[in-house]
Amino acid sequence: MKKLLLATAIMASLTGVAIADDVKVGVLMGFTGPIESLTPNMAASAELAFKEVSDSGALLDGKKIVPVRSDSSCVDAAAATAAAERLVTSEKVVALVGASCSGETTAVVNNVAAPNGVLAISPSATSPALTSIADKGFFFRTAPSDARQGEVLAQIVKDRGINEVAITYTNNDYGKGLSESFSKAYEKLGGKIAINASHEDGKADYAAEVAALAASGAKDLVVFGYLDQGGKGIVQNALDTGAYKRFILADGMVGEKFAADLGAKIEGSFGTMAGGEYEGADAWNKIAEGAKIDPKGGPYRGESYDAAALISLAMQAAKSTDRAAIQAKIKDVANAPGEKILPGELAKGLKLIAEGKDVDYVGATNVEFDDAGDVPGSYREMEIKGGKFESMKIH
């Protein structure tokens, strides 16, 4: 009996050790829904950083990070909240990479991250409204706010000599925020907006929407939507009816799948996606290509890697896996001063932190958080050439 008890106790302590070595981090993204063709590569990029950290063996005396994926659906606030709740309470993750779309992120921050004191870093939620959300300091994002994207895109459109556009936006936080910041900037520059109409995602038919947009008389159509959803439906119908030939697109529409499906027919269409001439770009391109992720083929891959890397470094700086302790260190590791850390150098960063030195994580996208947890960000001007998106210029 004694032996049995002893054996049980040993077994229990052994399994206890095994669990203590693994740290769970949630990867909360819309794996189904309107951006389902973007999220697999984003999640893979985040997991790349976690793997790098785990393989180095330098994190908190050799702890491993186990990413736990969960589907936040992109559009359904209730589903996203439930998914985040599950990660936080039953999987006991120490932090979250996510969520992916603006509306669901608002719900996750308000209902789960802030009340439970769990750090959430979104690689792709871009609504301007998230800047002023009451997050108690637990929400950051590595993607820049659309307040800036709208301004950049308006300038590009004007520079190309286009003086009148029609706008259609997806009827949610992301579409509305972008449409507002774009219209404001474009009208300031002297541009005319013939019509600014919303569309609903998930409809079978966009004939009526396109008919109204075509009737406005503008020659170019700005689409603030999603490439797997209404945005694509609108472009497809506009092409079918011959209403528009050139489209102006924002980040939700810039992706390989969209170019593969419709690229040949929308030659000369252009748009913006987050990205730029960064110090860490070459290093990121190399590791991404090594993992079969095309770093320039779609948005938010570098941002996802950065979000994951920051969580790992903050954990090291906090010397614990405590949720609040991680949150307290995030700005220390992300911002200057300190030794600069590029993608692929996470092992070096972890060692420096362990030695008590200060680091400044630069990463794939020049991360530098302001007081609201936003990054300044720059944008890549993309254009369809030969049926594919090509990067033209950095703004």
Next chain:
Amino acid sequence: MTDYLNALVVFANFVFVPALTYGCQLALGSLGVTMIYSVLRFSNFAQGETMAFGTVITIMVTWGLQSMGITLGFLPTALLALPIGILVTALLLLATDRYVYRYYRTKRSKSITFVMASLGVMFIMNGLVRLLLGPNDQNFADGERFFLSADAFRAWSGLDEALVIRTSQALTIILAIILVAALFWFLQRTKTGKAMRAYADNENLALLSGINPDRIVRITWIITAALATVAGVLYGLDKGYKPLSYYNLLLPIFAAVIVGGIGKPIGAIVGGFIIAFSEVIVTYAYKKVLTYVLPTDMAPDGLVQLLSTEYKFAVSFVILVIVLLVKPTGIFKGKVL
């Protein structure tokens, strides 16, 4: 003169052709509902899902054919798969009749009992459809996309505006005309058709004159399966397959049936077109058309749009309510629900 032609082309491209296509799809769907109503005397709520089921089977057969390398050239392969889709759907409907509706028929249950039973059938088919093909969008259109493309039209006419007719739109209109003609010929000219009409008019009298009721019921289900599958496949080819949009079709279909007069085949067709045209006409922005037609100084600044496109579905609701209030029997004096 060219201005008027341009205006006409714009109107045809954005209003007339889409509405005509949508109207044909609604008409075929509504015919199924009206047939069931007149013969079996209940409103079949499972009609939308029946259309989805027929489409799912057709899509699966289409993929099978494509993987064997069989296509139809410039026409969509789905046309080849259509007969199998109809057959399987007919078998499913006959099975539901055998195991659900027949019980209530022999018990001579009230019409509302049938309606509730059909609601249950709808939910089961709803799940079945998603089990077979999942809840996601499927695109199964192949072959030539355009019957008349924008560039071809511009080159031919020399106008600024273009009229585009997609293959799926042309097919919808042609198939709808053939099917409706065949249905009316069947109902008016054949012995079975006449028996069906007699049974619908007066059940007891029909039974006395030796009409076999089981046979009439079976044929009604088979015709409904054919109409629903063709309507569903055409809708899917035209707008892409998505399970939820078939469920959403239920409202315009019932609106069409009631506006036309329930139980009247001709009413279902007219009702389908009324609903389709009013949805598109009310939500279209007329700025471009008016700019061509009116003198330059009178051209409108605004969009001249009566209702924003978000309210499209509300249009069928409003028409439905007005008809029920003003003329509950519908245009062709059908039955009152």
